[in-house]
Amino acid sequence: MKLKVTLIAAAIAMSSGYAMADVNEAITYQKGWGNDASVDQTSGMRHYADIWQDGVKNTSDIVQRGDRHNAVTDQFGTGNDVQVDQRGSSNSAYHFQDGWFNKSSSDQRGSRNTATVHQFGAGNSSSVxxxxxxxxxxxxxNGMMNRSAVDQRGSYQQATVTQSHFGNSSDIEQRGHHQNADVDQSGSKNSSDISQSGDGWFAGYNYASVNQSGYYDSSTIDQSGFANVAKTTQSGFNNDADVSQKGTKNYSKVDQSGWNDIASVDQQGAFNVSKITQAAAGPMSWMSNNATHIQQGFKNVATSQQHGGGNTARIVQ
Incomplete structure (x- = not known):
């Protein structure tokens, strides 16, 4: 049976002169066995919490402090867990889990932040x-044993993570303002690590995109400054891309589709462009291609294309 708890100050019940804006609302619905739902709205006002659980041994815990928070959790299956902690004002969190032993948490401080998490399968974990x-x-x-961690500090940060299949890992750290990160991993055992920072008038607006559809591919992107763009696309097996950009409006694109390929990009300055394309071809395709670009200064351009195996390119400007 659905239980609806409405917390209203005694004065509101006695006098119609008080506005209904001070009402906190919590709703829980549970079906199955051994589920646990907890809502704490003892501090602040105008909070809304909704927990729906169907299955066995699912747990939801929502804590709201401050003003006007919104939290919704829906769980189906066995042993799933959601933890929500909201402080400040007008933060929103939505968690949906369907499967077995998935874990999700959101910790929000400040105002008007939004966290949305969907997990399907078994043993997935997400923290925001x-x-x-x-x-x-x-x-x-969607899958098994995928892991995502998003850490945002600042304003107007945007992070999107999509992972499927088995054992993928994504870490996004954003500092400053107007950073944007997009990760899409559809293979297995791939890893992505994005770090973006930038404070002050001439900082922020960095963009990072990672798309990995192979196995055991690894991508690292570190950006600081203003309006830098990094795009990494990898398929195949055990490829590695490492991109570091510091400065203003630098651009990096890495595309690898072979085996054991390595790409390294280090750009400092402004308006530098780096493009690396490496692909497997021929009987030696299992051997590692290796490309390195190091650029410091203004408006440098480096382009490397390698097909086959065992090739090495190095550009320093």
């Missing part, structure tokens, strides 16, 4: 930490 204003994190995971 937001401190600031108007940050947004959207996580979708």
């Amino acid at each position: 930490a937001q401190n600031g204003s108007r940050n947004d994190a959207d996580v979708w995971q």
Whole structure:
């Protein structure tokens, strides 16, 4: 049976002169065996919490402090767990899990932050930490043992993570304002690590995109400064891309589709462009191709294309 608890101050019940704006609302619905739902709204006002659980041994825990928070959790299956902690004002969190032993948490500080998490399968885990204003994190995971961590501090940060199949890992750290990160991993045992920072008038607006559809591929992107763009696309097996950009409006694109390929990009300065394409071809395709670009200064351009195996390219400007 659905239980609806409405917390209203005694004065409101006695006098119609008080506005209904001070009402906290919590709703729980549970079906199955051994489920546990907890809502704590003892501090603040105008909070809304909704927990729906259907299955065995699912747990939801929502804590709301401050003003006007919104939290919704829906869980189906066995042994799933959601933890929501909201402080500040007008933060929103939505968690949906369907499967077995998935775990999801959101920790929100500040105002008007949004966290949305969908997980399907078994043993997936997601954590979202937001401190600031108007940050947004959207996580979708489908499969087994995938892991996502998003840490946003600042304002107007955007992080999107989509992972499927088995054992993928994504870490996104954003500092400053107007950072944007997009991760899509559809293979197995791939890993992505994105770090973006930038404060001040001439900082922020960095963009990072990672698309990995192979196995055991690894991508690292580290960006600081203003309006840098990094795009990494990898398929195949055990490829590695490492991109570091510091400065203003640098651009990096890495595309690898072979086996054991390695790409390394280091750009400092402004308006530098780096493009690396490496692909397997021929009987030696299992051997590692290796490309390195190091650029410092202004408006340098480096392009490397390698097909086959065992090739090495190095550009320093």
